[in-house]
Amino acid sequence: MSVEISKLASGLTVVTDNMPHLETAALGVWAGVGGRDEKPNEHGISHLLEHMAFKGTTGRSSREIVEEIEAVGGDLNAGTSTETTSYYARVMKADVPLALDVLSDILANPAFEPDELEREKNVIVQEIGAAQDTPDDVVFEHLNELCYPDQPMGRSLLGTAKTLKSFNRDSLRNYLSTHYRGPDMVVAAAGAVDHDQVVAEAEKRFASFEATAGPKPQAAQFGKGGTKVVHRELEQAHLTLALEGVPQTDLSLFSLQVFTNILGGGMSSRLFQEVREKRGLCYSIYSFHAPYTDTGFFGLYTGTDPADAPEMMEVVVDIMNDSVETLTEAEIARAKAQMKAGLLMALESCSSRAEQLARHVLAYGRPQTVQELVARIDAVSIESTRDAARALLSRSRPAVVALGSGRGLDTAVSFAEGLTRARVKARLH
Numbered sequence: 001m002s003v004e005i006s007k008l009a010s011g012l013t014v015v016t017d018n019m020p021h022l023e024t025a026a027l028g029v030w031a032g033v034g035g036r037d038e039k040p041n042e043h044g045i046s047h048l049l050e051h052m053a054f055k056g057t058t059g060r061s062s063r064e065i066v067e068e069i070e071a072v073g074g075d076l077n078a079g080t081s082t083e084t085t086s087y088y089a090r091v092m093k094a095d096v097p098l099a100l101d102v103l104s105d106i107l108a109n110p111a112f113e114p115d116e117l118e119r120e121k122n123v124i125v126q127e128i129g130a131a132q133d134t135p136d137d138v139v140f141e142h143l144n145e146l147c148y149p150d151q152p153m154g155r156s157l158l159g160t161a162k163t164l165k166s167f168n169r170d171s172l173r174n175y176l177s178t179h180y181r182g183p184d185m186v187v188a189a190a191g192a193v194d195h196d197q198v199v200a201e202a203e204k205r206f207a208s209f210e211a212t213a214g215p216k217p218q219a220a221q222f223g224k225g226g227t228k229v230v231h232r233e234l235e236q237a238h239l240t241l242a243l244e245g246v247p248q249t250d251l252s253l254f255s256l257q258v259f260t261n262i263l264g265g266g267m268s269s270r271l272f273q274e275v276r277e278k279r280g281l282c283y284s285i286y287s288f289h290a291p292y293t294d295t296g297f298f299g300l301y302t303g304t305d306p307a308d309a310p311e312m313m314e315v316v317v318d319i320m321n322d323s324v325e326t327l328t329e330a331e332i333a334r335a336k337a338q339m340k341a342g343l344l345m346a347l348e349s350c351s352s353r354a355e356q357l358a359r360h361v362l363a364y365g366r367p368q369t370v371q372e373l374v375a376r377i378d379a380v381s382i383e384s385t386r387d388a389a390r391a392l393l394s395r396s397r398p399a400v401v402a403l404g405s406g407r408g409l410d411t412a413v414s415f416a417e418g419l420t421r422a423r424v425k426a427r428l429h
Contacts, residue, residue, distance in 0.1 A: 028088025044159015245296025
């Protein structure tokens with residue numbers, strides 16, 4: 001694989017990876033703006049802007065946008081996250097210029113027709129309703145609010161019916177011009193692509209974007225933790241727990257990811273084996289770590305019968321506390337193998353590869369090589385994993401949210417206090 005990177009006069013970065021065995025290409029535009037960049041009166045505008053991307057430009061109708069791509073067998077999509085928004089396509093190699101033309105058109109020349117805008121706002125209101133009908137979405141929404149109180153990171157990406165109603169075409173244009181700047185954008189392509197061709201097309205089609213960087217979001221502040229019980233008549237109790245993790249550039253990131261995988265990253269994980277396989281307390285249980293620019297979010301989720309919620313949380317806390325000091329070399333090796341396999345498998349997909357390249361540029365300023373990433377995984381040891389786990393459990397007070405019905409939820413969340421800073425600090429001395 002051959003990765004090439006160029007910086008345009010506008011500050012926009014172009015990064016490509018030619019994969020000569022492929023006949024198709026994945027390419028897109030990744031902007032370093034997302035939900036955490038929104039002011040209170042802009043709540044949900046990043047997601048609305050992404051929805052409006054395919055609703056027409058000054059030169060193409062919404063139908064023409066999709067028909068042009070689908071006429072050559074391609075597809076278009078987009079996505080909004082806490083820190084990034086992406087617009088991407090998958091096409092045959094001959095149609096890379098067409099895809100870049102469409103992707104640049106929807107960002108440089110959006111029409112924001114009032115009728116289309118009102119329709120799409122209504123679509124998102126329906127999306128908000130659907131999320132409220134999904135318990136595991138609801139419980140994480142409450143958990144984010146508890147972890148990042150009074151901050152953009154603690155708010156739902158979807159916005160609210162009230163904030164959506166306030167947006168108009170001027171709101172969208174102002175947000176676009178403020179946050180979609182050359183230095184904050186990456187054009188990434190992988191598969192059957194030619195770097196010089198992509199650079200030439202990008203130079204021509206993205207020249208109108210400002211060459212100065214947009215404003216930075218406020219620094220994230222992980223909250224004081226605590227517990228919250230949300231009562232709702234449901235068949236299951238949905239339990240979540242969060243701790244402050246580490247940023248993308250933290251040296252302990254890979255060691256923490258190994259611990260996260262050992263704890264709840266798959267069917268061989270300690271949590272899965274104990275609470276599902278041995279005790280039969282749940283269908284699903286998992287842990288994860290999401291690194292951001294200046295913070296990280298360690299999360300754990302499970303669903304169980306309300307009557308079993310106290311036992312479930314007690315077991316979860318015991319396993320987390322116990323795992324810090326009882327990790328084995330076999331578990332470390334297994335987690336590292338899973339991470340390397342996931343990394344290498346992603347390289348076999350041009351879509352995954354384009355996204356990886358873009359995210360690396362936004363996070364680190366350059367693509368990290370496969371050799372670098374594998375070396376960082378290989379460098380993880382049992383000692384570094386224990387250190388990362390101890391730091392995780394001592395860095396913040398746990399935030400715990402339970403959603404469901406029954407008297408057991410209050411008892412369940414109270415068990416989270418067993419995951420205490422004092423207990424872990426005692427182990428450090």
